[in-house]
Amino acid sequence: AQTVTQSQPEMSVQEAETVTLSCTYDTSESDYYLFWYKQPPSRQMILVIRQEAYKQQNATENRFSVNFQKAAKSFSLKISDSQLGDAAMYFCAYRSFGGSEKLVFGKGTKLTVNP
Amino acid sequence: DTAVSQTPKYLVTQMGNDKSIKCEQNLGHDTMYWYKQDSKKFLKIMFSYNNKELIINETVPNRFSPKSPDKAHLNLHINSLELGDSAVYFCASSPLENTEAFFGQGTRLTVV
Numbered sequence: 484a485q486t487v488t489q490s491q492p493e494m495s496v497q498e499a500e501t502v503t504l505s506c507t508y509d510t511s512e513s514d515y516y517l518f519w520y521k522q523p524p525s526r527q528m529i530l531v532i533r534q535e536a537y538k539q540q541n542a543t544e545n546r547f548s549v550n551f552q553k554a555a556k557s558f559s560l561k562i563s564d565s566q567l568g569d570a571a572m573y574f575c576a577y578r579s580f581g582g583s584e585k586l587v588f589g590k591g592t593k594l595t596v597n598p
Numbered sequence: 599d600t601a602v603s604q605t606p607k608y609l610v611t612q613m614g615n616d617k618s619i620k621c622e623q624n625l626g627h628d629t630m631y632w633y634k635q636d637s638k639k640f641l642k643i644m645f646s647y648n649n650k651e652l653i654i655n656e657t658v659p660n661r662f663s664p665k666s667p668d669k670a671h672l673n674l675h676i677n678s679l680e681l682g683d684s685a686v687y688f689c690a691s692s693p694l695e696n697t698e699a700f701f702g703q704g705t706r707l708t709v710v
Binding site: 516518522525526527528530533572574578585586587588590591 | 631633638639640641642643646654656686688690697698699700701703704706
């Protein structure tokens with residue numbers, strides 16, 4: 484079974500600075516998807532970024548980018564120019580390639596952004 | 599234009615009661631899910647349905663029964679509620695092409 488580990492229960496960053504959230508995963512599969520979801524206090528689960536394992540290029544979405552190291556099974560999220568609105572729980576998630584597959588989540592990292 | 603909507607958003611009930619949470623998606627997705635988020639924020643799959651057919655049932659007590667009348671709806675019925683059932687329950691959907699899952703806003707269930 485796949486597992487996802489987020490080793491940083493909490494992180495903090497100064498507004499406008501850069502922060503990196505760590506995620507490692509364990510799988511024997513070669514094709515899969517990785518995601519970062521954001522959960523602000525409103526509780527809504529919001530997709531931040533997605534990475535397909537077969538793609539070597541790291542995904543980017545505006546201020547959010549990932550460092551995907553397939554051999555090391557590592558998938559970190561970098562947030563540049565942090566904003567107050569980035570404060571939230573961030574969840575790393577794994578999904579097998581195939582129909583109707585579930586998401587396997589890490590335990591989350593609580594990010595605080597200090598003004 | 600809510601993509602995945604759950605009702606109610608909040609539910610407070612007494613132990614032993616039976617309650618239902620409804621979920622509807624207007625995205626045309628084939629697969630729907632129920633996830634449970636516990637008090638430590640850990641998210642775990644409970645069930646998934648593909649076009650009304652049960653695909654995943656992850657060691658959930660029999661008191662929990664999902665029902666999918668059509669592929670746009672997946673409801674969760676819980677019998678004989680216990681204190682430990684208190685959690686946030688999320689409905690989600692995704693297309694078969696394996697993009698990300700789209701989540702509802704969650705239902706906070708409190709059993710007293």
